Amino acid sequence: MVGILALITVVAGGLLRVSQHNSYTLGDYAVDNPSLAYQTAEPSPTPAPTPVVDNSNENATENLQEGSSMAETTVLTGYSLNGELLSDQRTTLSDGFYYEPLSEKLQRYITGVSYPATVDNSDSSSETLLKSVEISYDDLRYVHIRHYNFEGNPAEGELICNKAIAQDLTEIFYELYCNEYQLEKVLLIDEYDGDDLASMEDNNTSCFNYRPVEGTSSLSKHALGLAIDINPFYNPYITYNKDGSEKVSPANASAYADRTSSFPYKIDENDLCYQLFKEHGFTWGGHWNSCKDYQHFQKVVE
Template identity: 60%
Template sequence: MNKKYLKDFAFLGGVIIFCAIAARILAGGETLEEYAQKNDKIPEVSAVASTDTAISSTDESSSFISSKELNITSGTVTTKDESSVIPSKASNEAASLASSQEDTQALSDDSADRFVYKDGFYYEPISNEIFKRISGISYPADCSVPLDDLRYLSLLYNDFNGDTQTGEMICNKSIAEDLLEIFCELYQNSYHIESIRLIDEYNGDDTASMLANNTSCFNYRVVEGTTRLSNHAKGLAVDLNPFYNPYITYNKDGSINISPEGSEAYADRASAFPYKIDENDLAYKLFKEHGFTWGGNWNSVKDYQHFERSN
């Protein structure tokens, strides 16, 4: 081989070796293969870039949301545009629960106002509807008895035909439960009562109520023939089957007054007749058991229909 070519090959080989050494130095002493093996996660950079691109694309398609600043407070998603309020699921559930609790509380309050002794027998405070019925009649404008001291009673009774009827009565709250127990016992024992209606249906007229043989309680009035308030005015007295159990007063001349008019035949308590209240009568026994006094035991007057209790 020509010595000239050998020199050229030698020179070229030297250049190649020099370049290889220089490249290794610049690469930190690593070969390209070593560099590639050490950085085998480079393709993931492309994947992240692709994801970012996708997110960017999604953000661009949802610019109507990202254009507003979102605030998340108390389970409600709101924007600074106060006209756009989106309740969260938790908020809706909380509102539903609150509403349910309010309804339950309302029912509980209503139930708490009414005392039910047994089916058909209950008392409750005077409602607006009942007050409208008694205002200016049994409960006049000058009535000194607080309305809250009174209770409205609904109760069952057997009329003179033996049929079940629903009666209503107003009394003092201190005897309301006693009256429910008494009248329930009378009903269960088929005790006959002609009617139990508010005296307001007789325009507050005690005489008219007695003539109708109506059993009643509260009526803001004075004792007949006096200026003294009756215990009926406080709702603490009951007149039961009054036509058959009249009110009798005695005059100084020995004469008597019998009320209501027409009930004279029932003033003779030695006689036997239906619906007479005496010490053998079930109503008498029940009222006495509950601490009531009976007008039939009074001395100066006889009020055979009347049971009362001190407050």
Template identity: 60%
Template sequence: MQTERAADEVQNRKEWDMQPSNPTAETQEPTVKKEDSMDAAEDYRAQQEENETELVPLENENMAEFFYYTELTDEIKERITGKSYPDTEEPLEITYEDLAYVHVLHYDFEGQVQEGELICSRAIAQDLTGIFRRLYDNQYPIEKIRLIDEYDADDEASMADNNTSCFNYRKVPGSTKLSNHAYGLAIDINPLYNPYVRTGNGETLISPDNAAAYADRSASFPYKIDKQDLCWQVFTEYGFTWGGSWNSSKDYQHFEKTD
């Protein structure tokens, strides 16, 4: 089985022609998902549901079954079409083939292990898998990681619910330009506690609307991303830039990789 898995991984990487970054920090390399990984994950989930227990931390040798990325299946395409991915016959700048599905585990705010799923550009799929593995290994708290389609692709609703998400084919608010989220190259982490903040003409815009308590970054509160935070350290190590370093506005939840 291990030989078959390795062969599948090599073939899948050749087909996708990915060029992920390779940070020097020690971590297990995530694997590309194969059918046996899906089966193992489903079996584990079913066992937990049968026992009515939360997911529990796994031994390292089992991690590859839960941290993986793959092309979009027909089932995933059906889930996102008409929501985060437009249902149109007009040509789009991003195709299904440009995207990848990423499956991870994470610790929620109660310290429980949860499953998370993302859609991103295939160019950063391996990076994201490695990043979330690092965060998981360090028990970094992320409240939820769900496809934004569960919020009907409503970015404000997803942020207000503190949902971590990546791909959403949308424009930059107030612009005709596609957001880097539309390319699957940007991700928002714990957005309620790390809002978008812009001040101009004597007014301050905070998004999501219910995040005003977390706009003052000089204040101390949990789940705040700054340059001392592990999340910032890991993402920037992988070559991502942080919206909290922008000049005209600040997007403290936002990491992107466009180069």
């Protein structure tokens, strides 16, 4: 205590000299009293931070199976846009596996991308019919599934398909999920601007896309929502030229054109995916003669 009073007295005296003699600066004071002028106080101990509980994501995993990782949770476009539908319009097989009609928001999202724009509204005074479409929005269904990705973690996926095969696809993907069959990603083709090649190169499993068969003017079964491509990069589409050469699509998947080789994600007759689609009445493009479409399953409906 005595030391503190002495320190106060010295400092006060120094400051008094500064006030009485304008020529005496703080620099002079520092020279006269170096031990005091440059003395620093010890820092106060920093209090430990108060723990904060973040409940913002409490509900984010309520629809995921126990054990899934938040890192694998993707905000699906179709899921977000179809949220306005009432639950009584949904057909549910199991938690996370269901199908339902397309909401108006989802219809607008796919129009001009995977679904053709049928009306030109650029002139506000009139509407011009662009083309007729062989399938209506009412004939399509939004399908939500779960699957295991290539890291072996549960993930969510979505498809648009013909209502005639919606139940089939929901059941097939449920069985694949129960057997931890791996699909790298299952996203709407609209995420790729309707570009089938871009979707294949990204190994995206997809279904509905109103487009012709590659290299022809004939509509693909995908245009009717009756065909699906599974892990397409590892199961490419192959056509044969007259000279015996082949064209592989996507081109950078040529290493997987040789089906005598063994590699992961290959679909053949021993594959669970093939067996399930066959049980549900689908045919496989791997059995075609004029070309081979190892990713492709389609169904003919009455």
